[in-house]
Amino acid sequence: MQLEFKKVYPVFSWSWDIPGDDDADREIGDEDLCGICRVSYNGTCPGCKYPGDNCPLVIGECNHNFHVHCIQQWLATPTAKGLCPMCRQQFSLKRGVAINEGQVEKLANLLLQPRPAALAADDQDMMMDQEFAVR
């Protein structure tokens, strides 16, 4: 039998490279959701439409992960007192982790800035567990 390829549709999937994510002790369920908006890490915060670089994930020194927009919005509230929502330790970005690069300055400047207006609550966060088809 001879096969002839007419067309090829490569399909790629992606996910954030979270250190320690392969650990066997990882619990199923809540573990893959942003602790603030409860949307998958690979999805977006409620204010964003496209996941990925436009709505990055960050990892705290305490090993709790959030969409950068979610944790920024939280840290900008007076109630936050700079604390991680999950463990109430002072929140800071974990050093030497690839996905935190580029976010460090944003978060460092945060407490100096006035609180941003609430994000528009669009129903645009329907894109969970994306798979991008490339044609």
Added chain:
Amino acid sequence: MASLPKRIIKETERLVSDPVPGITAQPHEDNLRYFQVTIEGPQQSPYESGVFQLELFLPDDYPMEAPKVRFLTKIYHPNIDRLGRICLDVLKTNWSPALQIRTVLLSVQALLASPNPNDPLANDVAEDWIRNEDAAIAKAREWTQLYAK
């Protein structure tokens, strides 16, 4: 009206599909951020066998801001005043967006099980409580019989 954030939809669904024992929370038809809540008085507390009505409202900034919770049923408790307002740290200074409707309501239920007259909201009740705890507990039980049905 702005659409409801996905987190609120998920929480509401889970409150229905996997309810917390002794607690119900139902969103209002016209306003899905407004919940009618019932909490059963914890066993071995003065509120035992009572069913308390509460209202819970999710402000626009939720989950960055705590839900607003208030007792509608009259209750004799040192941390709940006569308007039904609740003195509970997680509803104010210790709020965290990792908390949810269900965890907040569990905290309220736990507050019924362990009144704290040293951090009062209803000063007169707290004074009674400290002065004569047995009498205060009897009165709380009496009010439960009278109002929390």
